[in-house]
Amino acid sequence: MGYLQKRIEADGIIYPGNVLKIDSFLNHQIDPKVMKEIEAEFYDYFKDRKVTKVLTVEASGIAPAIMVAAHFDVPMLFAKKARPATLKAEDAFVTDVYSYTKKITSKVMVNKAYLTADDSVLIIDDFLANGEASLGLVDIVRQAGAKVAGVGICVEKSFQPGRGRLEEAGLDVYSIVRIEAIDSENQRITFKEGH
């Protein structure tokens, strides 16, 4: 069992409605040991994909993404949720991301200068549930005419449709930890084998 899974078992907090909170080590406070496990494991899996860039979306994808990018020694790029004053609308690749939690659609964007048709892009995110954020990033990569080298996820909720949607889109997904079920009544997490 990996270190991230151990920390989820030890320190994950389950809220009513099968909500898992792991912000003591992944997405508010961040344990560098989790990051080091992630960067090594993603590197090992994706190392033959000629990765030229790592892409994520702000804010909680940034920490794992920069660690992975540093391991590959390639630039990391994070999609922004608001357009900076210095970025004209026509100079950005923009896509819509629907949030099932907040029930709103918002835009995320990347400066066109930083993705080209020659790029082989590894997409990294902290969570995969419905797959909206990852699919938005895939859309941005494809707008640039670039290739998606793969999708690396820290924690996958395998009982939600995100992974299936990404695989249907022809993508290779690797998740460090896969969660089969969250049972808030009995305060139990069931993990799924494989990545």
Next chain:
Amino acid sequence: MGYLQKRIEADGIIYPGNVLKIDSFLNHQIDPKVMKEIEAEFYDYFKDRKVTKVLTVEASGIAPAIMVAAHFDVPMLFAKKARPATLKAEDAFVTDVYSYTKKITSKVMVNKAYLTADDSVLIIDDFLANGEASLGLVDIVRQAGAKVAGVGICVEKSFQPGRGRLEEAGLDVYSIVRIEAIDSENQRITFKEGH
């Protein structure tokens, strides 16, 4: 001359009104070589301060902060701009941060569980201009009864009051690169000696 300064000279874009854009390597696309220089230099300067935690604010502080935290092998914590549904108001340290660019005051917050009076906190941010974000983080650390070990800044605009305000508050500030002046008319950046 360090690598970050070289990249600013080579790739920084100066906009009218003395605005410097360095988002091709620091805060949208991120060059891992910049991060590796930063983490080594901050470690070297702050290594005797018994740092127990690295603190920043989302989003563009996260990449340098996690790299520094990994180097120190301590947790990184980023202040959030919106309160997650699972965090009650009374469980958060909250402070106001005024943005001179956007002319609005917004709140940033940290879960009280992740900062204690025993912590010695290194504050990291990508930019220092008026010092509002860093002073907000200092306020959060002090609300927790913790100690600020120091403030590490990637790029300081030395012609703005941020550094002076932090030093007046009794803080030790170390900046990788200090910018004395940005001259948009002549497209010239003048750097300041020292850190």
